[in-house]
Amino acid sequence: MSRLIECITESLEEEIEEEHYSLENLGKNILKKVRSKHSYQKGEISFVSELPIIKKTPKSKKRTVELHEVFVKVIHDGTWKKVLRVEVIGNTLCPHALEFSGKTHIQRAKGALEIECEFEKDITLEEMIDIVEESFSSEVYTLLKSEDEAHVIETMHKNPRFVEDVTRRILERSKKFGCRARAECISYESIHRHNVYSEGEI
Amino acid sequence: MSRLIECITESLEEEIEEEHYSLENLGKNILKKVRSKHSYQKGEISFVSELPIIKKTPKSKKRTVELHEVFVKVIHDGTWKKVLRVEVIGNTLCPHALEFSGKTHIQRAKGALEIECEFEKDITLEEMIDIVEESFSSEVYTLLKSEDEAHVIETMHKNPRFVEDVTRRILERSKKFGCRARAECISYESIHRHNVYSEGEI
Amino acid sequence: MSRLIECITESLEEEIEEEHYSLENLGKNILKKVRSKHSYQKGEISFVSELPIIKKTPKSKKRTVELHEVFVKVIHDGTWKKVLRVEVIGNTLCPHALEFSGKTHIQRAKGALEIECEFEKDITLEEMIDIVEESFSSEVYTLLKSEDEAHVIETMHKNPRFVEDVTRRILERSKKFGCRARAECISYESIHRHNVYSEGEI
Amino acid sequence: MSRLIECITESLEEEIEEEHYSLENLGKNILKKVRSKHSYQKGEISFVSELPIIKKTPKSKKRTVELHEVFVKVIHDGTWKKVLRVEVIGNTLCPHALEFSGKTHIQRAKGALEIECEFEKDITLEEMIDIVEESFSSEVYTLLKSEDEAHVIETMHKNPRFVEDVTRRILERSKKFGCRARAECISYESIHRHNVYSEGEI
Numbered sequence: 186m187s188r189l190i191e192c193i194t195e196s197l198e199e200e201i202e203e204e205h206y207s208l209e210n211l212g213k214n215i216l217k218k219v220r221s222k223h224s225y226q227k228g229e230i231s232f233v234s235e236l237p238i239i240k241k242t243p244k245s246k247k248r249t250v251e252l253h254e255v256f257v258k259v260i261h262d263g264t265w266k267k268v269l270r271v272e273v274i275g276n277t278l279c280p281h282a283l284e285f286s287g288k289t290h291i292q293r294a295k296g297a298l299e300i301e302c303e304f305e306k307d308i309t310l311e312e313m314i315d316i317v318e319e320s321f322s323s324e325v326y327t328l329l330k331s332e333d334e335a336h337v338i339e340t341m342h343k344n345p346r347f348v349e350d351v352t353r354r355i356l357e358r359s360k361k362f363g364c365r366a367r368a369e370c371i372s373y374e375s376i377h378r379h380n381v382y383s384e385g386e387i
Numbered sequence: 388m389s390r391l392i393e394c395i396t397e398s399l400e401e402e403i404e405e406e407h408y409s410l411e412n413l414g415k416n417i418l419k420k421v422r423s424k425h426s427y428q429k430g431e432i433s434f435v436s437e438l439p440i441i442k443k444t445p446k447s448k449k450r451t452v453e454l455h456e457v458f459v460k461v462i463h464d465g466t467w468k469k470v471l472r473v474e475v476i477g478n479t480l481c482p483h484a485l486e487f488s489g490k491t492h493i494q495r496a497k498g499a500l501e502i503e504c505e506f507e508k509d510i511t512l513e514e515m516i517d518i519v520e521e522s523f524s525s526e527v528y529t530l531l532k533s534e535d536e537a538h539v540i541e542t543m544h545k546n547p548r549f550v551e552d553v554t555r556r557i558l559e560r561s562k563k564f565g566c567r568a569r570a571e572c573i574s575y576e577s578i579h580r581h582n583v584y585s586e587g588e589i
Numbered sequence: 590m591s592r593l594i595e596c597i598t599e600s601l602e603e604e605i606e607e608e609h610y611s612l613e614n615l616g617k618n619i620l621k622k623v624r625s626k627h628s629y630q631k632g633e634i635s636f637v638s639e640l641p642i643i644k645k646t647p648k649s650k651k652r653t654v655e656l657h658e659v660f661v662k663v664i665h666d667g668t669w670k671k672v673l674r675v676e677v678i679g680n681t682l683c684p685h686a687l688e689f690s691g692k693t694h695i696q697r698a699k700g701a702l703e704i705e706c707e708f709e710k711d712i713t714l715e716e717m718i719d720i721v722e723e724s725f726s727s728e729v730y731t732l733l734k735s736e737d738e739a740h741v742i743e744t745m746h747k748n749p750r751f752v753e754d755v756t757r758r759i760l761e762r763s764k765k766f767g768c769r770a771r772a773e774c775i776s777y778e779s780i781h782r783h784n785v786y787s788e789g790e791i
Numbered sequence: 792m793s794r795l796i797e798c799i800t801e802s803l804e805e806e807i808e809e810e811h812y813s814l815e816n817l818g819k820n821i822l823k824k825v826r827s828k829h830s831y832q833k834g835e836i837s838f839v840s841e842l843p844i845i846k847k848t849p850k851s852k853k854r855t856v857e858l859h860e861v862f863v864k865v866i867h868d869g870t871w872k873k874v875l876r877v878e879v880i881g882n883t884l885c886p887h888a889l890e891f892s893g894k895t896h897i898q899r900a901k902g903a904l905e906i907e908c909e910f911e912k913d914i915t916l917e918e919m920i921d922i923v924e925e926s927f928s929s930e931v932y933t934l935l936k937s938e939d940e941a942h943v944i945e946t947m948h949k950n951p952r953f954v955e956d957v958t959r960r961i962l963e964r965s966k967k968f969g970c971r972a973r974a975e976c977i978s979y980e981s982i983h984r985h986n987v988y989s990e991g992e993i
Contacts, residue, residue, distance in 0.1 A: 186785070187934060187935055187936050187937070187940075190933060190934050191853075191934060194855075194856065194933070194934065247797075249800075250800065251580065252580065274580045276492075276577040276578065281533075281536075282533075282536055282537065282540055285533050285536070285537060286536075286537040286540060286541075288537075288540045288541065288544055289540060290478075290493055290536075290539070290540055290543070291492055291493040291494070291577050292493065292494055292495055292575075292577055293494055293495070293575045293576060293577045323578075325576075325577070325578050325579055325580055326578070326579065326580075327579060327580055327581065327796065327800070328793060328796050328797060328800065329578060329579070329793055330793050331483075331484075331487050331793070334483075334484055334487070334488075334492075334578060334793075335484065335487060335488040335490075337492070337578050338484055338488060338490045338491060338492055338578070339488075339490065341492070341577075342490055373494075373495045373575050374495060374527075375478040375493050375494055375495045375527070375543075375577070376478065376525075376527050376528070376531060376536060376539050376540070377527055377528065377529060377531070378453065378454065378476045378527055378528075378529055379529065381590070388987070389732060389733055389734050389735070389738075392731060392732050393651075393732060396653075396654065396731070396732065449595070451598075452598065529594060529598070530591060530594050530595060530598065531591055532591050533591070536591075583792070655984065656984065678984045680896075680981040680982070685937075685940075686937075686940055686941065686944055689937050689940070689941060690940075690941040690944060690945075692941075692944045692945065692948055693944060694882075694897055694940075694943070694944055694947070695896055695897040695898070695981045696897065696898055696899055696979075696981055697898055697899065697979045697980060697981045727982075729980075729981070729982050729983055729984055730982070730983065730984075731983060731984055731985065733982060733983070735887075735888075735891050738887075738888055738891070738892075738896075738982060739888065739891060739892040739894075741896070741982050742888055742892060742894045742895060742896055742982070743892075743894065745896070745981075746894055777898075777899045777979050778899060778931075779882040779897050779898055779899045779931070779947075779981070780882070780929075780931050780932070780935060780940060780943050780944070781931055781932065781933060781935070782857065782858065782880045782931055782932075782933055783933060
């Protein structure tokens with residue numbers, strides 16, 4: 186086992202000295218180096234990280250930093266494949282209650298998009314995050330001045346959605362990638378103790 | 388160590404054959420039995436469980452089972468003490484946005500009440516749960532027919548609360564116990580990625 | 590959603606009044622009841638539990654209760670299938686160091702066996718636990734008197750094993766079931782900060 | 792709330808541009824900046840990180856990188872205080888079985904040292920890690936060639952220890968700091984399903 190640990194450690198240390206265009210490329214280079222030192226039939230490397238995206242708040246146009254969970258896996262078994270996954274916080278506003286009683290309930294939701302494709306496919310984590318964010322009742326922000334908060338609330342009320350609506354929208358917008366995509370949405374219901382969950386695949 | 392494990396196991400097995408009025412009493416009996424077999428200077432036993440409470444939904448009057456997290460610790464170091472803690476799901480409706488823009492945001496919140504007192508003090512987990520539930524914008528239910536849902540939404544809109552309001556109300560209502568009480572409220576904000584947290588003690 | 594929750598709650602409450610031969614049967618009955626009340630294309634129910642097994646310690650023949658993690662999933666999509674999984678604590682004693690230096694290192698390991706098969710297949714969680722336990726360097730006990738401890742240590746030294754040996758043995762012994770089986774072993778190394786992991790499938 | 796978030800974000804962004812001698816100093820500067828923008832009675836900031844330490848393996852003298860969990864909290868309520876905590880992986884070799892039967896069992900253990908003191912006290916996380924590492928039966932390494940592995944095994948056999956021995960040694964060596972110290976050790980027993988735990992304070 187010590188040779189395997191040595192070659193993983195060396196490969197990691199060599200690669201983190203270099204600049205990389207993406208986590209996928211870093212992963213591929215590490216797997217290549219490991220293989221040249223210690224042959225394998227199938228190799229996988231996984232990264233879990235947070236991706237910060239700098240935005241402007243919708244009305245006051247203040248600078249805000251938004252963090253998203255991202256997962257990248259590179260697989261080498263003769264061919265090269267990758268799995269990309271983003272998890273994004275948003276919200277749902279219940280269409281049923283809005284229609285039934287004029288008022289409604291709102292809650293935090295988390296949406297996920299996972300794509301599995303050949304390594305060379307050109308898909309960025311940033312565009313995946315956009316697809317999920319645009320599928321909620323509204324996107325959310327770390328910083329919100331009062332006028333921004335009013336705008337977010339207005340947006341939510343214009344876009345009532347169930348979790349299954351969010352999942353369908355994510356999948357609809359992911360068709361353009363032309364590969365296997367899986368979407369999930371979980372809502373932390375504000376009127377129930379339980380969460381509500383939806384998943385789908387294309 | 389084997390004698391300690393034997394006496395803990397035996398004490399547990401003897402006690403779970405008996406009926407107990409409360410988790411505290413079960414814990415006290417186990418600590419007493421352990422002590423008679425294996426002396427100690429300080430002994431503690433902790434229980435983590437879910438307490439089901441059967442209720443009627445507010446309008447349709449259907450039977451619904453609500454689960455709450457409860458924690459009980461019994462401490463014996465010459466005197467007998469206990470720590471009781473409940474964690475209850477509810478919600479907050481933002482007073483600031485409601486006032487500022489007429490519409491507002493709503494989210495799930497979790498409230499906690501923890502009480503530390505002499506063992507003999509007569510406090511039930513059920514009344515602690517009631518105190519936390521009544522401190523939210525509204526209580527929540529596992530089962531809600533449309534008319535119940537409308538009622539819950541109405542109640543939330545009548546009781547806009549920040550997390551610090553929830554914490555203060557829990558503490559206010561816990562004064563009657565006449566002992567050290569600690570309250571917490573965390574809200575899973577629907578317009579932010581972060582949670583908002585409040586805590587206090589009397 | 591309220592109708593779904595009502596029918597799940599009712600089905601659960603009716604079924605837990607009955608005696609069941611196995612978790613699988615309980616799950617199947619619940620899925621059947623839910624379907625008669627609220628039709629679905631595919632239904633799944635999962636149970637996570639601890640299964641206590643009462644044994645005698647190897648030498649002093651004392652009674653000891655051993656707890657194992659078990660997972661049962663029942664799937665209904667026209668046909669009935671089930672997934673059974675057990676996770677069992679044991680240990681590995683390093684063969685390499687024993688040969689190289691006469692002394693060696695020992696550590697806790699966790700083995701898992703997961704079987705996916707048609708519902709009617711007759712496999713018990715207890716025999717799955719046996720298969721995993723017998724694949725370690727030695728089985729472990731909650732209670733061990735000094736003579737039992739010496740016996741366990743002796744057994745470990747007679748059966749030096751790497752994690753990949755444990756995985757292979759689990760799979761070898763699972764062939765008799767004649768269905769898809771997956772085995773894993775993870776060791777919490779006593780000479781390294783990292784864990785060592787092995788997995789395989791038949 | 793938006794002003795608090797703005798001032799925390801700004802303070803963080805300004806400070807991470809600077810070089811800092813320690814996590815404590817980074818924390819103190821952030822708390823100072825936050826206070827100048829948004830007054831508070833009591834402020835706390837906590838860091839959770841991994842501290843990599845580069846070492847040589849004991850015999851083959853290879854370079855190896857060892858990661859340790861570290862926690863730093865800075866508290867400002869008029870005076871400045873700090874809490875430093877390290878968690879270090881090691882092992883215990885059972886003295887009882889070694890004496891009773893010549894052979895013994897060995898397992899991974901995790902030791903912790905937590906120190907609470909005035910901010911100006913000069914204590915490094917590195918010396919705290921050293922104290923915990925030297926208290927085990929042996930220190931552990933990410934990389935071990937066969938000769939290093941034999942050396943680690945030899946060291947463990949020369950230093951049989953229970954978890955309570957590890958805790959006592961950590962506290963004994965922490966007396967020199969002259970402040971409140973708390974030590975813990977947990978062992979992931981290789982012959983039992985349960986862990987064994989010890990804690991103490993000076």
